[in-house]
Amino acid sequence: MIDDLPVNLTEKEYSVIDMLQGLGLARTEATAIVCLKDCKGIKSQHIELISGLRQPEVSVAMRPLKERVGLMNNPKKRTKEKADL
Numbered sequence: 601m602i603d604d605l606p607v608n609l610t611e612k613e614y615s616v617i618d619m620l621q622g623l624g625l626a627r628t629e630a631t632a633i634v635c636l637k638d639c640k641g642i643k644s645q646h647i648e649l650i651s652g653l654r655q656p657e658v659s660v661a662m663r664p665l666k667e668r669v670g671l672m673n674n675p676k677k678r679t680k681e682k683a684d685l
Contacts, residue, residue: 609634609650628653628661636665
């Protein structure tokens with residue numbers, strides 16, 4: 601339920617974002633990951649509300665995350681892409 605979702609990020613969540621950025625993730629991707637960690641099926645509008653990111657930033661952040669998840673869920677595609685390298 602949307603009512604159960606947080607409205608703002610906590611200090612701990614901002615610390616996780618900083619750590620993810622330290623590992624080389626873009627700020628927007630790190631923020632999206634933190635927003636997604638507890639909520640399955642969260643809508644991008646709620647990510648915008650929680651994170652303070654704008655709609656284009658959420659879309660840009662989600663694109664590489666979706667690609668990574670797609671590769672994890674489809675090992676044949678991952679193997680093919682490794683072979684192309």
